[in-house]
Amino acid sequence: MSDTHKSHGLHFGLIGLLALAYFVLPAYHSGNLASVMVIAIYAMGYNLLFGYTGLLSLGHALFFSAGLYGLGLMMHLADWTPLPAFAAGLIAALVVSAVIGFLILRTTGVAFMIVTLMFAQAGYLTILYFGKYTRGDEGFALQQASRQIAGYDLSDPGVRYLCALVLFSVTLLGLAYIIRAPFGRTLVAIRENEERARMLGYNVTAIKLKAVILSGVVSGASGATYALLFGYAGATFATVQYSIFPLLWVLVGGAGTTVGPFVGALFMFYLIDYASGKTEAYLLVVGVTLVLVTLFLPHGIAGTIRTRFLRWLP
Amino acid sequence: MEFGPHLLLASLEGATTAAVLALTAMGLSIVFGVMRVVNVAHGEFYMIGAVLAWFIATSVGAHPALGFVAALLIAPLLVGFLAAGVDRLILRHINYDPERTIVATIGTLYILQQTTLMTFGPDARPVEPPFNSRIALPWFEWGENGFEFYFPWGLSTTSYKLFVIAAAVVILITLWLAITRTKAGLVMRATQQDSDMAQAFGIPVKTVYSVVFGLGAGLAAIGAVLVVPIQQAYYLMGHDPLLLSFIVVIIGGLGSLPGTIIAAILIGMADGIISVFFTPTLAKIFATLVVAMVLVFRPKGLLGKSTS
Numbered sequence: 180m181s182d183t184h185k186s187h188g189l190h191f192g193l194i195g196l197l198a199l200a201y202f203v204l205p206a207y208h209s210g211n212l213a214s215v216m217v218i219a220i221y222a223m224g225y226n227l228l229f230g231y232t233g234l235l236s237l238g239h240a241l242f243f244s245a246g247l248y249g250l251g252l253m254m255h256l257a258d259w260t261p262l263p264a265f266a267a268g269l270i271a272a273l274v275v276s277a278v279i280g281f282l283i284l285r286t287t288g289v290a291f292m293i294v295t296l297m298f299a300q301a302g303y304l305t306i307l308y309f310g311k312y313t314r315g316d317e318g319f320a321l322q323q324a325s326r327q328i329a330g331y332d333l334s335d336p337g338v339r340y341l342c343a344l345v346l347f348s349v350t351l352l353g354l355a356y357i358i359r360a361p362f363g364r365t366l367v368a369i370r371e372n373e374e375r376a377r378m379l380g381y382n383v384t385a386i387k388l389k390a391v392i393l394s395g396v397v398s399g400a401s402g403a404t405y406a407l408l409f410g411y412a413g414a415t416f417a418t419v420q421y422s423i424f425p426l427l428w429v430l431v432g433g434a435g436t437t438v439g440p441f442v443g444a445l446f447m448f449y450l451i452d453y454a455s456g457k458t459e460a461y462l463l464v465v466g467v468t469l470v471l472v473t474l475f476l477p478h479g480i481a482g483t484i485r486t487r488f489l490r491w492l493p
Numbered sequence: 494m495e496f497g498p499h500l501l502l503a504s505l506e507g508a509t510t511a512a513v514l515a516l517t518a519m520g521l522s523i524v525f526g527v528m529r530v531v532n533v534a535h536g537e538f539y540m541i542g543a544v545l546a547w548f549i550a551t552s553v554g555a556h557p558a559l560g561f562v563a564a565l566l567i568a569p570l571l572v573g574f575l576a577a578g579v580d581r582l583i584l585r586h587i588n589y590d591p592e593r594t595i596v597a598t599i600g601t602l603y604i605l606q607q608t609t610l611m612t613f614g615p616d617a618r619p620v621e622p623p624f625n626s627r628i629a630l631p632w633f634e635w636g637e638n639g640f641e642f643y644f645p646w647g648l649s650t651t652s653y654k655l656f657v658i659a660a661a662v663v664i665l666i667t668l669w670l671a672i673t674r675t676k677a678g679l680v681m682r683a684t685q686q687d688s689d690m691a692q693a694f695g696i697p698v699k700t701v702y703s704v705v706f707g708l709g710a711g712l713a714a715i716g717a718v719l720v721v722p723i724q725q726a727y728y729l730m731g732h733d734p735l736l737l738s739f740i741v742v743i744i745g746g747l748g749s750l751p752g753t754i755i756a757a758i759l760i761g762m763a764d765g766i767i768s769v770f771f772t773p774t775l776a777k778i779f780a781t782l783v784v785a786m787v788l789v790f791r792p793k794g795l796l797g798k799s800t801s
Contacts, residue, residue: 235592282789289531289591289747290788293739297785300736304778423599430596460610466603473597474586 222440224397233370238299246399251412272399280391318413433479507765520712536735542714576710622722
């Protein structure tokens with residue numbers, strides 16, 4: 180079996196397993212799994228930029244909340260139906276990431292991280308400033324009656340799970356395809372040696388901008404999906420913490436692997452869930468994990484499996 | 494109050510902010526200058542300085558001045574040792590790789606903050622200032638009756654706020670003399686210029702890194718001990734100083750110590766004045782965007798020379 184077949188097997192196997200999990204797992208866990216799939220989309224979007232292009236952003240919450248509010252405000256204030264509102268979410272993320280990408284790519288290294296952090300902070304404050312419409316930290320709920328597509332109620336656990344699974348699968352397979360395509364190979368080339376990629380004649384800045392936009396749109400799609408399926412939008416999702424979460428998920432799962440973001444999101448979701456039942460200071464878990472992963476597991480879970488056992492892992 | 498006295502009041506508030514900010518940002522700037530790493534946990538060292546000040550001041554219990562002096566001496570030292578420990582246990586093992594250091598210090602941020610939440614609790618607690626007399630300020634005017642001066646209602650400051658400004662100036666001058674005039678300062682500058690060459694000349698670079706990391710955190714802690722009688726000790730108080738210190742270090746030019754001081758005065762004063770005259774959220778949005786733009790279009794800051 181060739182490596183391509185193996186990775187197809189892995190991706191379809193994972194999707195099949197997730198489909199099966201709905202019927203096997205108790206309702207509580209399948210509900211959790213729906214959340215994990217949605218946030219895994221966010222992690223996959225982040226991974227495209229961090230894992231494959233080598234750009235560490237500390238401001239992806241801006242793109243996530245662009246999608247979240249793009250959909251949320253349209254449904255909440257303009258009474259749009261879910262599908263056009265979802266498109267509005269994607270367009271919002273597209274515009275924001277194109278503008279921000281154009282600016283941030285003028286910087287590199289540490290400055291890049293700080294600038295992304297600053298823009299995300301400005302975005303968060305902007306959401307607070309327009310509290311009349313966004314309701315600030317408190318946020319607003321989307322009415323159950325409006326969250327219907329073709330008569331299917333998106334707040335129903337089964338429909339919600341299916342919806343999350345479909346979007347998760349599309350993102351997983353789509354990104355896996357892009358990464359194998361020439362575009363994805365170029366991203367890896369830029370990550371490994373930007374100067375050489377430039378010498379070979381690639382327009383590195385233009386390619387990186389495309390990566391930022393693609394990553395931003397996928398993150399925005401995750402935000403829009405989250406608002407749609409769970410019926411809530413709030414400024415908390417735009418805080419620094421939500422910029423650090425995808426970094427954490429990707430680092431734990433394995434940067435630059437296709438399944439790593441999902442693995443990391445799943446692992447951290449249950450770890451944080453467990454810790455928040457034990458103590459008020461559950462974010463301690465986040466800190467300890469970040470430090471331990473940086474010290475002892477620099478390739479993450481899937482990355483370590485790849486270097487140790489399965490060389491073909493995509 | 495009229496515009497003139499109001500502006501003077503805002504400037505005084507701004508000067509206090511600027512003094513504390515200069516100390517905190519200087520810590521971040523020294524760490525970046527010598528070690529070439531960004532310490533995201535810097536704000537948490539500040540917060541722990543404030544919390545320790547509360548612990549020390551309440552356990553001494555005698556006259557507030559005694560507790561305050563004890564806090565000012567002990568808290569920064571403890572925070573410095575804590576930071577040196579973080580350097581030894583974590584940063585040394587990831588070889589001060591810039592990106593991994595950021596991730597590791599984000600982790601450290603959560604560990605310190607959440608440990609404080611578990612021990613100190615979620616309440617904000619005050620520390621009593623050692624002295625706090627109210628000083629009314631005169632305002633001069635060249636009016637119809639020639640030169641006159643009076644005390645406008647509300648135009649006043651406290652002796653403690655003036656002390657904060659003076660203390661910050663003294664500490665920063667001491668630091669400047671230590672860096673430029675002493676053997677330890679020379680070793681530090683040698684490490685900053687070329688750590689490999691310094692190592693070759695027998696300078697224990699790793700120890701220098703630990704000391705510098707401790708010094709940086711200690712400076713933040715001094716700033717926090719000074720500010721805690723004005724504000725309160727609170728486990729989430731590290732967020733704003735971190736962001737403001739980032740802004741100051743960037744505007745001043747990464748690695749430029751004089752630039753850091755100038756930027757701290759600029760930003761601190763602006764913060765004080767803007768927040769008196771405009772809504773704080775809009776001011777913050779504006780300030781954050783300006784800084785981001787400075788970094789985008791002038792990546793080395795206003796006084797930055799060295800390339801990172």
